Amino acid sequence: MPNPLMSDERELAIDFAALESAADNLAAAALSLARRFAAGATMWCVAPNWSAHGRHVAVEFVHPVIMGKRALPAIYVNDDDLLGALRVLVRPGDLLCALGTAEDGKLTSLLRRSEAWGLTTTWIGAGPRPPASAADHLLWVDGVDPEIAGSAGGYVVLYHLLWELVHVVFEHPGLLVEPPACTDEVCITCSDEGRLVEVVETREDDTAVVLAQGHRERVDITLVGPRQPGDLLLVHAGTAITALEDSEL
């Protein structure tokens, strides 16, 4: 056995204190993922600059390292047109596990649409932090160079633990039932605030068919002018009130 007294003389490339600061978010993500899986979700894994990690996340869930743990549907998507591929692949209620930096335009564009598509999102990354609202669960390695986090064993610890904790949650069947989304009289999702939607197609009568939480609906686009499929809108009471930039996370 290695001599543990030797250990602290060396420095690891990864700052584990930075990893530990993600522990609370890991716990929340695990609970949320387990609930979505229990409800039938597929987890779509994307990592445009780190296909090795994207595949590793998927294989953890599909082929558990511990015998007897259930196989869960996770798929790594490698497609030059990531948006186009996922737009047709996902179902409302599915999971998205993204891995990469906040500067990765392919990821930000995808995460931007996740609300319109009805996805619950987990984002594993390092370097400058995206806003907290950019994903449902941010597992961020603060203060570590993203290249180091990717190549020296930072990201891998986070997604290994995500898998381990999801299976701990499965041992608590009573907690797998998702609490009702709307409990108060005023609910953000269905009343006062604008909902983010993605344009599917435009009609000649100043309306557009949009995806809202993964479901198609017709909205009035008079206020925001002509729109293209793929555009993002904020909708309130059946009317698009603002057109959003793709890059605004």
Place this chain on the structure above:
Amino acid sequence: MTAEPTNFLYPFIDSEERDSSALLVDLAASARGKMAQSRELQLATLAQWAGVVETVGAEMAARFARGGRLYTFGNGGSATDAEMTAEIFRHPIKGRPLPAWPLVDDRAVLTALANDVGFELVFSRQLIAHARADDIALGLSTSGNSNNVMHAFGEAKHRGLMTIGLAGYNGGAMAGNDKVDYCLVVRSDSVHRIQEAQDALVFELWSVVQRLLADQSTLEGSSK
């Protein structure tokens, strides 16, 4: 779903559990504990193999300098670690890009070989096609027992390649095997912690190779 062994005594407890706050505290504590284990194992592994990593890095650097390529292979999570290993040598965060290729990359080749000759030969058959004596074969297997990885080492050794094995547990079939020039074992019985420490070892190997090649190019530069 795995049930606790004593659940039969309290048949309704688990299914009636509704408050997740205690579980969230447990999950976060468990994550922190496992991170600490991962860190300790990585430190211990690097300390244990420091001398060997220096030796292996020197021979790898010499082979790269002679025009050798690195071929990497493994199964499942280890296949992705093989992909990552090739990636960090080929597209380094700094230093010299080096020729490295994962034998898990091409699904046409993998499925053709698996279908026609058997899964135990998917890596060795590729080495027959690609490998030269100056090349390097690096295989990963947490058990140390993967059949196709061991076959690849046999073929690589036969062709004069340098063979490096990364294993876990007690090293399995890789340990003390004359097909494996250097077998670096991560002493753990958790597949995840083993893979994390293997990643740290790979990164350390890459660092040593880069340092030695940089020293070498400095020498080459000064002799001109």
